[in-house]
Amino acid sequence: MFQPTIFVFSFLIPLVSAQCGPGAIYQASGSRCLNVFRTASSFQSAEEICATLSGHLVSIHNTIDNTFISSQAQKYFDGGVWLGAKTTAPDVTNPLNWYWTDGSNFDYQNYKVGQPSPQGDTACMQLQTGTAKWQTTNCTAQLPFICSYSSSVTPTCPSVTIPSHCPSGYTWYDETDFCYKNTVRFTSFNDARSSCQADGGDLASIHSANENQFLVDLSKAGITNKDKSHSDDVFIGLVYQNSKWQWTDGSAVNFLNWGDGEPNNMDKEWWTSLVADPHEDKNTENTRWNNVAQIDMRAFICKKAPLH
Numbered sequence: 001m002f003q004p005t006i007f008v009f010s011f012l013i014p015l016v017s018a019q020c021g022p023g024a025i026y027q028a029s030g031s032r033c034l035n036v037f038r039t040a041s042s043f044q045s046a047e048e049i050c051a052t053l054s055g056h057l058v059s060i061h062n063t064i065d066n067t068f069i070s071s072q073a074q075k076y077f078d079g080g081v082w083l084g085a086k087t088t089a090p091d092v093t094n095p096l097n098w099y100w101t102d103g104s105n106f107d108y109q110n111y112k113v114g115q116p117s118p119q120g121d122t123a124c125m126q127l128q129t130g131t132a133k134w135q136t137t138n139c140t141a142q143l144p145f146i147c148s149y150s151s152s153v154t155p156t157c158p159s160v161t162i163p164s165h166c167p168s169g170y171t172w173y174d175e176t177d178f179c180y181k182n183t184v185r186f187t188s189f190n191d192a193r194s195s196c197q198a199d200g201g202d203l204a205s206i207h208s209a210n211e212n213q214f215l216v217d218l219s220k221a222g223i224t225n226k227d228k229s230h231s232d233d234v235f236i237g238l239v240y241q242n243s244k245w246q247w248t249d250g251s252a253v254n255f256l257n258w259g260d261g262e263p264n265n266m267d268k269e270w271w272t273s274l275v276a277d278p279h280e281d282k283n284t285e286n287t288r289w290n291n292v293a294q295i296d297m298r299a300f301i302c303k304k305a306p307l308h
């Protein structure tokens with residue numbers, strides 16, 4: 001019933017958006033809050049993150065909402081974003097085979113030409129923010145996503161990704177409240193570090209298994225150079241200096257995650273990379289750390305304090 005006045009409401013009555021918490025978008029037509037997450041995740045991981053907000057991946061039931069959600073998401077990024085629709089039947093053309101994770105009816109679709117296309121036994125749905133069109137997608141694909149939750153529920157987590165958390169190119173991680181950026185450019189440690197410092201940060205330090213996993217996901221997300229054997233292998237800020245391992249950003253070394261047999265070659269390998277992808281011969285290093293020599297070239301991850 002609020003549909004015709006969505007925009008008026010959001011401009012004139014700050015209280016309306018306040019009921020969604022900072023960074024969330026109030027969708028008046030559904031009396032619900034939307035949070036846009038720019039971290040690429042699988043459909044299932046995304047739905048689990050939404051559950052921490054007492055919500056679900058967003059569902060869409062009419063053109064007005066479809067346009068609203070698409071245009072809101074486009075403020076955060078271009079391209080595909082998960083919606084909460086899934087089917088576990090191979091026939092994706094039958095709407096009865098689909099369900100929304102929030103339990104609502106699958107009563108509206110806005111497929112792009114040529115869609116829906118089969119994805120095997122299961123399929124999930126993405127929205128293209130530019131065109132507001134839908135397409136079926138392998139549920140294991142990694143995409144940004146939108147959560148929705150009732151505006152009467154106060155989120156239990158101080159969650160939410162909002163643009164002002166981080167400068168352009170950086171992704172916010174709610175658990176650490178830091179911003180991170182993966183740069184897929186093979187370069188020396190010193191050059192990588194200078195680049196991070198020029199952004200007001202430093203090479204990433206890692207202080208928990210969750211932060212490590214977040215950086216693994218982030219470093220996989222930007223990969224374009226699959227023919228390089230170290231394509232998912234990124235410098236982090238751990239260096240061996242004055243006979244001990246230290247983080248370049250000065251934070252405490254309170255978490256270590258070396259691969260089997262690492263660190264080795266301690267006469268010259270005083271720098272560290274996070275091996276986000278198992279090299280064929282180094283599976284034990286998967287998601288763990290390897291110490292490397294200064295001449296080794298890697299992509300790198302910067303970390304900086306949020307803007308807020």
Ligand SMILES: *[C@@H]1O[C@H](CO)[C@@H](O)[C@H](O)[C@H]1NC(C)=O
Pocket residue numbers: 119120121138139140141
């Ligand atoms: C979906 O992606 C997974 C992982 O990349 C792959 O193993 C699977 O074959 C894909 N399914 C289809 C139908 O393409």
